[in-house]
Amino acid sequence: MHPKVNGGKCSLWTFQGFILCIILVELCSTQGTIQTQNKDVQLGGNVTLKCMPTKDLNTLLVTWQKKTDQGVENMAVFNETAGGNVFLPYKHRIGFDVLGLNETAITFWNVSHQDHGCYYCIFNTFPLGSIKGNPCISVYDNLKAFLHYQIADGHLNATCFATGLPRPNISWVASGGEKNEREIRNPNGTVSVISSILVNVSSLKKQLICRIAHRGEERDLKGPVAERGYLDPVLLSVVLLIIVVILITIAICCWRRHRKKPSGKF
Numbered sequence: 269m270h271p272k273v274n275g276g277k278c279s280l281w282t283f284q285g286f287i288l289c290i291i292l293v294e295l296c297s298t299q300g301t302i303q304t305q306n307k308d309v310q311l312g313g314n315v316t317l318k319c320m321p322t323k324d325l326n327t328l329l330v331t332w333q334k335k336t337d338q339g340v341e342n343m344a345v346f347n348e349t350a351g352g353n354v355f356l357p358y359k360h361r362i363g364f365d366v367l368g369l370n371e372t373a374i375t376f377w378n379v380s381h382q383d384h385g386c387y388y389c390i391f392n393t394f395p396l397g398s399i400k401g402n403p404c405i406s407v408y409d410n411l412k413a414f415l416h417y418q419i420a421d422g423h424l425n426a427t428c429f430a431t432g433l434p435r436p437n438i439s440w441v442a443s444g445g446e447k448n449e450r451e452i453r454n455p456n457g458t459v460s461v462i463s464s465i466l467v468n469v470s471s472l473k474k475q476l477i478c479r480i481a482h483r484g485e486e487r488d489l490k491g492p493v494a495e496r497g498y499l500d501p502v503l504l505s506v507v508l509l510i511i512v513v514i515l516i517t518i519a520i521c522c523w524r525r526h527r528k529k530p531s532g533k534f
């Protein structure tokens with residue numbers, strides 16, 4: 269029965285150490301881990317966080333907490349005798365989806381930007397103590413954007429508006445121009461970015477584009493197409509008139525000189 273290692277006292281100690289080791293490893297591995305998943309949810313939507321131990325545990329109590337800047341905040345608890353209990357600031361905003369000790373799930377209704385963050389689902393077990401899962405919620409709102417522009421006094425004045433969560437990023441595809449940007453934090457947590465550009469129309473070489481980056485995607489809003497330097501028709505007529513006048517003057521001068529030359533020789 270005993271493994272025949274070296275024989276004598278030493279083998280007994282080695283064997284006991286080996287058994288102790290196996291018990292410890294077994295105890296540690298029975299704890300297992302908590303299976304969970306991070307979720308993305310749109311502002312105003314519903315989202316469910318679920319936690320499941322990978323091993324059967326002797327769980328007495330399940331607790332849900334929110335991670336905050338200060339530490340943690342208790343949201344809800346469940347045990348077999350008392351059932352589920354959701355605490356005050358969360359009372360009408362979340363509910364248990366799965367009431368149990370083997371598995372737990374809570375649903376957030378009408379998600380607000382305050383729900384963005386990470387949570388703990390804690391299985392208080394005997395005799396292993398508490399085992400935690402750490403799922404996170406990422407709250408977003410779809411991008412709303414538009415471009416407005418006008419041309420006055422040889423300048424193109426364009427303003428790009430982008431609202432979303434997280435904050436959208438605006439950049440201009442244009443050479444030069446005077447740029448100006450401001451942002452507004454909306455009550456629902458979204459951010460509106462308002463960026464304007466003032467460009468001299470004659471320096472506009474290509475089409476002006478407002479490029480918006482949001483949630484890993486890019487959207488281009490196109491401004492007016494540059495038309496061969498954007499020459500004003502009035503300015504063009506004036507320039508043409510001047511050229512014609514100059515040409516006529518030169519022609520008249522040449523003609524006069526031509527006429528004078530032969531008359532001077534005589």
Ligand SMILES: *[C@@H]1O[C@H](CO)[C@@H](O)[C@H](O)[C@H]1NC(C)=O
Nearest residue numbers: 311312409412431454456458
């Ligand atoms: C959040 O507020 C912005 C600006 O008021 C609005 O455009 C957007 O639609 C709102 N989002 C939701 C989901 O209500």
Ligand SMILES: *[C@@H]1O[C@H](CO)[C@@H](O)[C@H](O)[C@H]1NC(C)=O
Nearest residue numbers: 312313314315375376377378
């Ligand atoms: C969220 O859940 C509530 C209650 O179950 C339901 O009335 C509502 O339609 C759901 N909203 C969405 C966006 O699924």
Ligand SMILES: *[C@@H]1O[C@H](CO)[C@@H](O)[C@H](O)[C@H]1NC(C)=O
Nearest residue numbers: 328329346347348349350351
């Ligand atoms: C369940 O919770 C209630 C109140 O929180 C407590 O009085 C009770 O002892 C708990 N039962 C178990 C089995 O933990």
Ligand SMILES: *[C@@H]1O[C@H](CO)[C@@H](O)[C@H](O)[C@H]1NC(C)=O
Nearest residue numbers: 323324325367368369370371
């Ligand atoms: C919890 O898990 C145990 C063992 O897997 C099972 O016997 C029991 O029915 C489960 N309880 C619930 C409420 O699902």
Ligand SMILES: *[C@@H]1O[C@H](CO)[C@@H](O)[C@H](O)[C@H]1NC(C)=O
Nearest residue numbers: 311312377378379380381456
């Ligand atoms: C959802 O929450 C917003 C504020 O966060 C509120 O204005 C709106 O009425 C709520 N919608 C529902 C269906 O409860």
Ligand SMILES: *[C@@H]1O[C@H](CO)[C@@H](O)[C@H](O)[C@H]1NC(C)=O
Nearest residue numbers: 416417418425426427464466
């Ligand atoms: C550009 O247009 C916006 C409105 O579209 C206006 O508020 C702003 O004063 C204009 N800027 C210039 C320099 O004309």
Ligand SMILES: *[C@@H]1O[C@H](CO)[C@@H](O)[C@H](O)[C@H]1NC(C)=O
Nearest residue numbers: 435436437438439481482483
């Ligand atoms: C937003 O733009 C700035 C510079 O214009 C850049 O450094 C930053 O990485 C951008 N952020 C995102 C989320 O695209």
Ligand SMILES: *[C@@H]1O[C@H](CO)[C@@H](O)[C@H](O)[C@H]1NC(C)=O
Nearest residue numbers: 421422423467468469470471
């Ligand atoms: C526009 O730029 C051109 C040169 O690029 C300059 O000659 C002209 O005066 C500018 N127009 C205005 C209105 O600033």
